[in-house]
Amino acid sequence: MIDTNIQKHYIAIIGGSISGSEAAFTLAAKGFKVVVFEMNDLPYGKIEDGLPKWHVGLRDKQEKNIDQKLNHENILYVPNVKIGRDINFEDLVKNWGFTVIIIANGAWKDRDLPINDINKFIGNGLIYQNSLLHWYNHKHEPNYKGSNVEIRDGAVVVGGGLASLDVVKLGMIELVQETLFSKKGILVDLFEFEKNGIATVLESNNTNLQELQIKGLSLVYRRTARDMPLKSPKDDTPENVEKAKLVSEKLLQKYLDKYLFKFIPLSIPIDIIEKDGALKALVLQRVTIENGKIISKPGDTLTIETPMIISSIGSLPEQIKGLQYEGSWLKMEGKGNYKVYGYNNVFAIGNAVTGRGNIQESKVHGKRMTEKIIDKHLVEGDLLEDWLENLNTDLINKVDKNVAAIESFIKTQKVIPDSIIENILIKTKELQEKVGYTTYTDWIKSKTPIRLENLIK
């Protein structure tokens, strides 16, 4: 049984999407109070800006699920506030009074394509996955103000995971859709292309890539189709690993047949060729796989002419000042740990720490880790001494000038004092009012953009 006093803890969650909403709901359902800080209007993260917009069913189901979780009386939603930009992390720790802070900020920084000086082509021959998908998912909105992207024929997608299949498919559909319309005046909507495949759509319109003079996109991968992480094996047994490899191979073939892109396996981009400041070709190191290891022979290269590279080699967490990182990843108190290095009351969940790109995994991780935080720390109240140590003196003075009195209060009550809760509520309300937020339902209703499927009905 949970003591109702435990409710007197306020928990901050950074990021409101899959893992953040799961954590918020897990806490709220047990009576804890939560503030969710979200950098965007909507709390849907990769569901809104990552999954390509043809995933209508999956998107609507997951967004509804996030809404059901966040629209809870114990949760205060604060949109348009990016921790690290609008509020310093240190400020959140010292000046607010949250008992616990949970980082659920996902992975929004594209991994740099490892080719010297390549980023000078961004916007002119090079695009990374996150920007591509943001444009793609929102370009149909009447008030879309982002940059425009032109998918160039012969573009090369570098990647290998499920997301890169979505990326190369998106590029092919976009290219063929545009060309079919400009050359033949035939308008086919995205959903038909996605459902039936490019091959079928072209056939039913008595044409093909050759006639339309489309070279198409290529997907470059460093290993073979069997090695693509498209299906996770059930376990590590050789039979199940082999089964997963066969599924990956079959899945890729299905995509190749349906969406007509080319596949270039066993190749690693190492250089580019440019002319007059424009991207002309991508140089690939050819490799072989021996005992699972990638072996490259110097000089064995392949140069493919291309006007555009789309990099889909994964995303990393955006770094938040005040937290420590090991390489690109948040430094934790140990491998597989949920505790963030340097703090006793800061934890991290979801893509931000797992680095795995899957909705279910992010959900499970968010829920499990939050249950651990509740059982091991909040119920025990063992965080409160560190919590007091972290607090700014001004905030302590607000509660009671006598630190010893607060110490004895938190030791006996195992909750945070009312005046701290009041401080959190005042600050939260200010931020909500600044953006015109009133209720969760009204906010979501007013900020959800028009959907493409409704525009083309």
Ligand SMILES: Cc1cc2nc3c(=O)[nH]c(=O)nc-3n(C[C@H](O)[C@H](O)[C@H](O)COP(=O)(O)OP(=O)(O)OC[C@H]3O[C@@H](n4cnc5c(N)ncnc54)[C@H](O)[C@@H]3O)c2cc1C
């Ligand atoms: C192209 C593509 C296709 C995919 N397809 C599938 C699929 O078919 N099936 C599947 O299961 N998964 C798929 N995924 C993966 C899935 O979308 C993610 O694994 C999942 O959404 C991750 O959830 P998360 O909560 O950990 O992170 P995110 O969804 O990234 O959520 C992080 C949240 O934190 C917010 N945030 C970030 N930084 C800050 C900050 N500093 N302050 C405040 N807020 C912040 C973000 O705005 C966001 O709302 C796909 C991903 C991509 C990119």
